[in-house]
Amino acid sequence: MKTNFHLLFYIRKQKNYKGGAMPIYMRITVNGKRADISAGRECEPTKWNSHAGRAIGTKEEIKSLNNYLDSLQSKVRDAHQALIDANQTITTESLLNQFTGKTLKSHYLMQLFTEHNAKIKALIGNGFEANTLKGYNTSEKHLTGYLLNQFGKTDIEISQLNHAFITGFEFYLKAECKISGVSAAKYIKHLKKIVNHCLANGWLKQNPFLNYKSSAKAKERTYLTQQELDAITNNKKLSVERLQQVRDVFVFCCYTGLSYADVKKLKRSEIGIGMDGEQWIFTSRQKTDTSSRIPLLPVALEILNRYREHPQCENKGLLLPVLSNQKMNAYLKEIADLSDVVKHLTFHLARHTFATTVTLSNNVPIETVSKMLGHTNIKTTQHYAKILDMKVSHDMALLKLKYATV
Secondary structure, X not given: OOOOEEEEEEEOOOOOOOOOOEEEEEEEEEOOEEEEEEEEEEEOHHHEEOOOOEEOOOOHHHHHHHHHHHHHHHHHHHHHHHHHHOOOOOOHHHHHHHHHOXXXXXXXXXXXXXXXXXXXXXXXXXXXXXXXXXXXXXXXXXXXXXXXXXXXXXXXXXXXXXXXXXXXXXXXXXXXXXXXXXXXXXXXXXXXXXXXXXXXXXXXXXXXXXXXXXXXXXXXXXOOOHHXXXXXXXXXXXXXXXXXXXXXXXXXXXXXXXXXXXXXXXEHHHEEXXXXXXXXXXXXXXXXXXXXXXXXXXXXXXXXXXXXXXXXXXXXXXXXXXXXXXXXXXXXXXXXXXXXXXXXXXXXHHHHHHHHHHHHHHOOOHHHHHHHHOOOOHHHHHHHHOOOHHHHHHHHHHHHHHHHOO
C-alpha cells in the first residue's frame, strides 16, 4: 500500500551559536513520525526561505546549493518508490535506511516457518514427536494457500501481519478449507508461535494477536459409561486372539489413563512398589515428558498377569503386546459391534474413560486425576469434569434426599 511522506529542509541553530551560516537538515515525516538527518550543507539565516525550504538568491553558489537539495529530495522519492516496488512497509526508519543505503534485513513469514519446521525435524526424538512436525507442516501448507488466495504470493514480510491477517486466515481455514473451529485454532496457535518468536527478536513492533480472541469451543469429550466398559471387559464373544489382545490393552488403558504412545512403550521395569506397598506404574508421558505415577487397580493387574509369559513381551521387556494405532482402532470397531456398544471406539477414548467414569465419577479429587494423567495444567483435566452429568445427577440426588428428610 502506498504511503505518503513529507520532506522538509530547514536550518538548525546549534548550541553556542555566535552568528554565521547554520547547518541544513532534512526532515522525513511518515504517518506523523519523523526522522532528521544532516544535509551536509550550510546556509546564512538571512539567505534562507523557511517556507520554501531553499536558499534565496541568484548567485551561482545559491543555485548550486538548491540543486543539491533538489537532488536529495529526488533521491528520497526514489527510495520511497523502491520500498513500494518491494512491497515493504514504509516508515520513517525504513525510508531513511533505504535512502542512506542501510537497508534493514527483511524477515518473511513463510521463510521463518520453514526454518522453524526444519529445527523441529532435527529434534524429533529429543523433545519432539513426528506428529508434532506433521501438524506444523500442515499449518505451513495452509498459510501458503492463504497467501496465494488472499495476496497472490507465497510469502509476506512479517511487518505486514496485523489483526486483519489473523482473522482472514481463520476465515480461510473455515470457509475455504472446511476445517473445524478447533482445528483452525490449532493452526492459528502455530502461527502465533512464529509471531512470538518475531516479537522476542524485536522484528515486530506490535503484536498482531493483541486484540484477537479465538471463538473455537472444545468438543465435548466422549467416554464410556461403567455399563459400556463392563460390556467390553466381560465380553465372551471375543474368541479371536487378536481381538482379545486389543480389548485387553484398551481396557488396561481405561483403568490407568495411559495414552496409546505411553502404553506401547511401557516396560516391565516401570512397574514398582508405591508408598502404600501396592504395585504402581512409574513412567513419563511421551508427549510432554512429565512424570506419571498410577496405582494399578485390580482389573489392570489381572490383565498384566495374562501377558507375563507372552513371547513378544518377554523378548522386548514390554508389559503388553500393542499393535499399530491404526490396527488397534480398526479392531476396536469390531469389538464395539460384538459388545453392543454404539459409541465410536477409538483408543484415546480409553484415556477419557479413565478420567471420567473410573476416577472423577468415583470422587477421586481432580488434582489426583490430573497428576495420574500427567497433565501439565489442571485446566486440561477440568474439561473432563464439565461433562459428568452422571456425577451431577448423583450429587443432586443426595441433596434431594437431604431436603426430603428435613
